[in-house]
Amino acid sequence: MQLFTIFGNPVSHSKSPLMHNLSFSALNYDGVYTRYKLEDGTQLREKFFDLDIIGANITVPHKEYAFKACDVLDEFASKVGAVNTIVKHEGKLYGYNTDAPGFLKAISEFKNIKRILFLGAGGTAQSTSIVLRDAGYEVTILNRSAGRLERYKKEGFSTFTFENFEMKEAFDLVVNMTSAGLEDESLPCPIEILETTLPKAKACVDVIYGKVTPFLKFAQERNKPTKDGSDMLLYQGIIAFEHFTKHQYSFDEIKIHMQKAFIL
């Protein structure tokens, strides 16, 4: 029996155990996936070995600790500085980032998208902005505070705070990359900025899943096609599962089983 877990704080709300256990069981893979509330991210590596697990997902707030805990990083994880999937192989920890490719796949259903506006500049925005740029999208970052924008500026992204925002050209897709709306009813930016950017957008996406956030509600009231973060969560899970099971199953084969976690 192979053991897997999700490390995070909090982890009680996580859908990952259900997603992975449904897939292990349906594919007759001898694995079990649990959850582990980890308070101190610096202990991640030690816990990984103590628990004798084969693989893990890592969620808020430990993705940067997970990056530091690995012996080997795949090229993309090393570029973005955040790891959400670790697999143990011959005593070494291999780190991957599956959030960003998951997000890329989730937005690929929207066609004719070129210019994307990110509301938010946290860890999720960091990895996804790079994957999107590599895939040919043009990403602009708007954030409440200036501090987090420094890193993006250095990487050549166009950045704004609420105070100096200007829209020179329409954005095709507007994405809520903040946690605004997760546990409160706030919009991710001043309403005036949404009133400027949304009318010209072809679609709007929120990375928060399982609820209609004030941002999604605002977009739906303006008849925009929208999507919450469920597909991103599903796709990052499928890609992690591929790593956990050493690519024995195809993406579509895993998807059939893992997506049942969203209808239970």
Ligand code: NDP
């Ligand atoms: P971080 O803590 O790294 O960053 C949070 C960002 O949100 C910052 O840019 C912060 O701005 C901004 N922010 C927070 N509250 C507000 C507010 N009230 N108004 C405006 N801006 C705000 O978070 P993550 O990047 O890790 O996560 C962001 C979101 O992505 C979360 O909601 C998380 O649940 C979701 N997520 C979804 C996934 C999925 O699979 N669907 C996967 C991973 C994350 P500032 O710099 O000014 O503080």
